[in-house]
Amino acid sequence: MRGWFSRAGMRRRGEGMQITTPVAEELNRYLDLSSLELKATAENMANVDTPGYRTTGFDFAAEMSRSIEDLQGREGGTAASLPSPPLADVDGLLERPDGNNVSMDREGMKMAEAQLQFRTGVELMKREFTRELDAIHEDQK
Numbered sequence: 001m002r003g004w005f006s007r008a009g010m011r012r013r014g015e016g017m018q019i020t021t022p023v024a025e026e027l028n029r030y031l032d033l034s035s036l037e038l039k040a041t042a043e044n045m046a047n048v049d050t051p052g053y054r055t056t057g058f059d060f061a062a063e064m065s066r067s068i069e070d071l072q073g074r075e076g077g078t079a080a081s082l083p084s085p086p087l088a089d090v091d092g093l094l095e096r097p098d099g100n101n102v103s104m105d106r107e108g109m110k111m112a113e114a115q116l117q118f119r120t121g122v123e124l125m126k127r128e129f130t131r132e133l134d135a136i137h138e139d140q141k
Helices: 022-046 060-073 104-139
Strands: 010-013 016-019
Touching (some): 022 104
C-alpha cells in the first residue's frame, strides 16, 4: 500500500509525527460541523423562554460539501484551517407572541440528528485510523 498518502500529509506536532490523509481531514471537518450543530441546537434550547430570541442554525449538508471542495482544492490543507460556518436565523418557524420562535420539537429532532452524525463520524474516523495503521505496518514488512 505504498504511496497512498503524500508527504504533504505528514506534519510534526510536538515530539511525534502526525500523518493525515484527505479522508481523515474530511472526517475531522465532519466532526467539527457535527459538534457545531450540537452547540447551536443546545443554545436554541437554552433560549426557549427568552423573549425575542430567534432560532439559529446552518445547512449541514451544504457546509460539508463546501468544506470537501475547499479541502480538495488546498494542497496539504487541514480541516482546522477552514472557518466555522456562520449561524443564521432559521426561517419558516412559528413565532410566539413574545417574538421567540424556538420549537422544542424541532430542536429535539436536530439534537438527535446531530448526535447520530457525530457518532457516525467517530466510527468512520476509527476505521480510517485503523486503515492508516494497517498501511504503516504493511509498509514495514
